[in-house]
Amino acid sequence: MPVVEEDVPGRAERDFGALDKVRVVEALARVLPVGALMYEAEDLRPYECDGLSAYRALPLAVALPTTEEQVVAVLQTCFELGVPVVARGAGTGLSGGALPHAQGVLLSLARFNRILHLDPHARTAVVQPGVRNLAISEAAAPHGLYYAPDPSSQIACTIGGNVAENSGGVHCLKYGLTVHNLLRVRGVTIEGDIVEFGSHALDAPGYDLLALVTGSEGMLAVITEATVKLTPRPQFxxxxxxxxxxxxxxxxxxxxxxxxxxxPAGLEMMDQPATAAVEEFVHAGYPLDAKAILxxxxxxxxxxxxxxxxxxxxxxxxxxxxxxxxxxxxxxxxxxxxxxxxxxPAAGRLSPDYYCMDGTIPRKRLGEMLAAIQDMETRHGLRCINVFHAGDGNLHPLILFDANLPGELERAEAFGAEILELSVALGGTITGEHGVGIEKIDQMCSQFGAAERTQFFRVKEAFDPAGLLNPGKAIPTLHRCAEYGRMVVHAGQPSHPDLPRF
Amino acid sequence: MPVVEEDVPGRAERDFGALDKVRVVEALARVLPVGALMYEAEDLRPYECDGLSAYRALPLAVALPTTEEQVVAVLQTCFELGVPVVARGAGTGLSGGALPHAQGVLLSLARFNRILHLDPHARTAVVQPGVRNLAISEAAAPHGLYYAPDPSSQIACTIGGNVAENSGGVHCLKYGLTVHNLLRVRGVTIEGDIVEFGSHALDAPGYDLLALVTGSEGMLAVITEATVKLTPRPQFxxxxxxxxxxxxxxxxxxxxxxxxxxxPAGLEMMDQPATAAVEEFVHAGYPLDAKAILxxxxxxxxxxxxxxxxxxxxxxxxxxxxxxxxxxxxxxxxxxxxxxxxxxPAAGRLSPDYYCMDGTIPRKRLGEMLAAIQDMETRHGLRCINVFHAGDGNLHPLILFDANLPGELERAEAFGAEILELSVALGGTITGEHGVGIEKIDQMCSQFGAAERTQFFRVKEAFDPAGLLNPGKAIPTLHRCAEYGRMVVHAGQPSHPDLPRF
Structure with a gap:
């Protein structure tokens, strides 16, 4: 990894200054109806984190628009004032992608909760971003159809967040990630322009901005509508x-x-500690003497x-x-x-806290990764139970810790970072389906070289030149990577032969 | 469609000025070995067009590098001199995407023709861009594997061009387009930076620049290597x-x-004129009394x-x-x-020339489109035979004409443009798998509004701020769309109720 010492001006992590909260709230109040704007601390509290609750921040205000015109107005207002905006669906994400910005506005799409159109003939549904993943399948069920991507959080998570994170699920091995089940999105840029990417046809001409926006973690545009593919429910x-x-x-x-x-429609692996943990209260009939089950x-x-x-x-x-x-x-x-x-939930019964990782490795190196995790358990003094979407090499190790014991959170984070670094070293990636968010931003420095990261910045600037949409997430600054490189060097020798030596 | 009267500075179609050909050739000769640079008119002639032979231009020079270092050097040289670069694979494209720029360099990847690695276990192949589509399947055959996308030109077309155009084929209904069978590309930006997008894992973190580059018609980067997925050959x-x-x-x-x-693995439709044309010399056993076959x-x-x-x-x-x-x-x-x-070939037997269109419409409107094409045949005074990748609504009407008869080429182009405009009006797109190139650039003005086209420009600028990679293709300038809007208005009333009234 090339360590970049000099940062590009304007690309450092930014301080948005001491924004006048009153001024921001007053400007938003002019474009939002009564009840669609919150700014008192007790109202903001429910929005202070997403599923990665180790990180918390209170935004300046929470906007809850109900129409696309209001979204446009909120974004234009924030653009004019230079205020960061973090869009949020149900907040079930596990990488902190919806963590509020302390100097910014939290834009909730929760009230965009209508299924606008369902065409069983074309097998498509046009939905607003706040529609829950499972609600689409429920609406499609009378036609023998369903929406295939099935993240574990599908009862609660919403399609806007699924698009932002390119969510997968147990069945994505056969049925694809969100991007493979999406035809079109409509969204608003930070400058308030309404854009539509993709089409109802097989392929759309021009650059594939639909795929680009999918998985972009709310950093390029705010989605206001999506057309998803529906899949025939298998008979058996x-x-x-x-x-x-x-x-x-x-x-x-x-x-x-x-x-x-x-x-296969799904191909999952659990190690013995994982089967032992769940069998105790679910009684799934798993063989407890097995070192691993599939x-x-x-x-x-x-x-x-x-x-x-x-x-x-x-x-x-x-x-x-x-x-x-x-x-x-x-x-x-x-x-x-x-x-x-x-x-x-079983991890939650075993331990006050657990930390779910999300690396991906080539399938043939699953055994090697498990052996390395066992070694990490000893070195970090923490237990880890392993459940994998094995068919696509997607790991979800659950590191058990107690945040109330001094140093355990930090050890859990170091353990997790080591798993991610090893995923990259084994030819994999630092995320399978949970996104980068704030959680894995340092590991992006290992995953990508300076040329790729520069290209990410440029694409970001092509949509959001002022850097106001979800700043500080997913794409690390060159400065941050330089710092991370120095830190890892100081941490000493790598513990696995494949890990990079800086 | 909003008609934009004012163009954004720097985004008009550009004149690259009277470049000194000698200076360009001398600069390239310094970075390329003997035999890798051509500049005499008779050597340039074979490169003057691709499969859309109605458009021709001689480049200043043709570069035929054999190593990635040479590609970097050619691009850096052109960048420094401000010379346009058009990358080209086998030149089988049907929309003029590889049409040379008269003031630019044609960069042929023909000598990048090696399969670098084939992993039957991971079911992947790492190939250079000049490898023929079918050669991958031939190399994979001993392992019971093949490369799924199968454009009709697969004997000749190369994987670099497939990536640039996001090629499909008869089987893409079940097996996907190029983007669905691609894991990773390595390429070079116009500034000479080597970038890698995608990964060997299921999903890659960061923006999906792999999907963005796929189908970008050589306008964002020049591909030097691709990792493709291999698919098990069906038993039966x-x-x-x-x-x-x-x-x-x-x-x-x-x-x-x-x-x-x-x-289905494939779902094709042919109308009676098409079956009559082929049956005559192929004897496929088609029922000649049928108005259409599937x-x-x-x-x-x-x-x-x-x-x-x-x-x-x-x-x-x-x-x-x-x-x-x-x-x-x-x-x-x-x-x-x-x-x-x-x-x-049957169309070629029936007529001295034919023009293959490539629109996509919702499947349920296939019958309506066929009726409209019959009407257009009368109005334009030209015959059309219809073969469709019906399963994904992708039309390939073949308009028969004789370029030697005055006005027939222009009537064929007008006929084709009307099919594309109607495809958009029926909720479809102007291309299924052949790309936009130079051929359909005007119809991009109907397909997209000003907000989307502006975003396309910005993404282009994020990769190629000087606009040197394949200028004038795929993405029309705002000025061009304004002109096109005025022209269509002057052409009078639309012929189909769904066609836009400007």
Whole structure:
């Protein structure tokens, strides 16, 4: 990684100065109706953090517009006053992407909660950004359709946040991330221009600004409408539960399933500490003596599922599985998944706090990563339970800690950073589906070189030259990376042979 | 469409002045080895056009680098001298994207023709941009893998051009466009910086510059390397040939197949003039009395194919098909496709010249578009045969004309422009897979409003502030759109009720 000593003027992390809160509130009050603007500390408190609650800040004010015209007016007002704006959906994000700016306005899209149009023939839905992920599937259900991306938070999270973070889920291996299930977005730039990217057709001419805005963490435009694809609900699904007496072997089985040309609807891995933690209160029927288990789901017509499950069983048997069970009915299939879905609450039962990481590595290196995490547990003196979207190499290690014990939060963060650094070193990335936000901004310095980061700045400037949309998130300044490089050098020798030596 | 009267300074179509050709050639000769630079008119002639041969221009020089260092040096040299650069692969593009700039350098990537790495386990290949599309599949074949996007030109076209145009093909309905089969690109900016976008993992953090560069028609960076996904070769495939006595009904059957949740490997439609033209010399076995035929392919395991073909037959029977045949063996399947694939040569047999259009419309409006094209044939006095990637609403009308007859080329272009304008009016787009290039640049003014076009400029400036990479392509200037708006107004009343009234 090239360490850049000199920063580009205007690209340092910025102080927006002592903004006159009264002036900002008065200007916003002129463009928003009664009840759509909050500025008293007790009203702001619910917005002080998102799902990454280790970071908190109170914004100057919270705007709750109900129309696109009001969004335009809020953004124009903030642009004129030079006030940062952080857009927010349901605030379920895990990387701090919706953390308010202490000198800025928090723009909640919660009141944009209508499904505007649902076309079962074209299999599309036009929705406002504050519509909950699951609400789209509920509305589409009478037509045998659903919205495929299924983040764990899908009961609560909203589509605007899904677009901002390019959210995935258990089934994204087969059905894709948000960007693959999105046709068009309508949004507003910081200058108040209404823009539409993408189209209802297969491909749109011009630069692919739809893909660019998707996953841009609210830094390029504020979304006011999205057209999503709907997917036919599979007729039938079955789940295979396989046990392994070795985590490396389980990782290899994952690579072999994919290598055999099978694309399961879901392919998840849990290590023994994770199965032990969930089995205790969910009773999913997991084999507690297994060092790791795999859950491999097949969906489609009954014929397709039968054929695919047969092939999955054959690969698993040839990969050293010590036990293979296929769900006998829908109740058992749901029980298998109930365990996996309870991993986060189970971590919460084991420990006062946990820290969920989100790296991605090549599938064939899953075993190696698990061994390295075991070593990190010893060195950092913290336990970690592992649940993986193994099919796409997406790790969700849950680091257990107690924030009330001095130093534990810092150790958990150092542990997490080491997992991310190793993900990059193993040829992977620092995020699978949770975004960078504030949480992983330092690791962006390891992930990308100066040329790529410069290009990120330039693209940001192409949308938001004043740098007012969600400043300080996702894209680190060159200065920050230079500081991070120095810090990591001072921290000494890398602990894994693949880790970079600065 | 807002007609913008005033242009933004620096964004008008530019005259690069009377560049000193000798100076440019001398500067390039200093950074390129012997045999990698051509500047005599007879050497430049083969590069004067791409597949859109109605537009031709001789560049100042053609550079044929063999290493990335040479690409960097050529771009840095052109940047310093302020010389436009047009990158070119095999030149099979149909929208003039690789048309040289008369005051610029043509940068051919033809010598970047090596497959650098093929990983059957991870199912990826790292290739240079001059590798032919089909060569990747040939190299992957021993592992039971192939590269899925299959433009008709796949014997000749190269992966760099595929990335630049985001190419599709008959099978992209099921297997996606180039962007869906691409993991990472490495490229060089006009300033000579080497950048890498994307990663080998599922998702990459930061803005999705991989998707942004894909389909950007060589205007943002010059690609020097790409990592593509490989797909397991399906075990088995079968094709259904269905006849209809009405084109509208055939269009409805397409919508019903998709509406039933079936995603065929290919779903093509041909009208009677098209089947008549090909049957004459290919003898594909098409029913000549049918007003339209559909070809619907299913691939997968034999069980999956059998199940899907059964569902397709049922939908077709319920949609008024007058005849349904299923390929009995691989020879017959290939014969069904041979007819479809011969549509372009068949047009060439019928007429000295033909003009292939590439609009996309919502599937449910296929019948309406066909009726409108019949009307246009009368008004423009030209015949048109229609082959459609019907499954994704992508039209390829082939307008037949004779460039040697005065006024026929102009009438063909007007006919084509009317198809594109109607595609936009029906809720579609002006390109499915061939790009905008020089051909459809005016219709970009109908497709996008001023806010979107301004954002395109800004993104372009974020990569290429001097506007040297492929100038004059894909993104029209505001001035050009203003002129086009005035011209269309003067042309009188729109011929279709959905067409915009300026």
């Amino acid at each position: 699904a079955q789940c295979v539960l396989a046990a392994f007496d070795d985590v490396v072997r389980a990782g290899e089985a994952v690579a072999r399933i994919i290598g055999a040309g099978i694309i 859950l491999c789901e097949s969906d489609g017509t009954p014929e397709e599922v039968e054929e695919e499950i047969g092939r999955v069983r054959a690969v698993l048997a040839g990969s050293g599985a010590t036990g293979i069970r296929v769900s006998r009915d829908e109740a058992e299939r749901l029980k298998f998944w109930a365990g996996r879905k309870a991993a986060f | 495939a079968q094709c259904v040939l269905a006849a209809f006595d009405d084109v509208v009904r055939a269009g409805e059957a397409v919508a019903r197949i998709i509406g039933a949740g079936i995603i 070809l619907c392919e299913s691939d997968g395991t034999p069980e999956e194919v059998e199940e899907e073909i059964g569902r397709v037959r049922a939908v077709l029977a319920g949609s008024g098909a007058t005849g349904i045949r299923v390929s009995r063996d691989e020879a017959e399947r290939l014969k069904f496709w041979a007819g479809r694939k011969a549509a372009f």
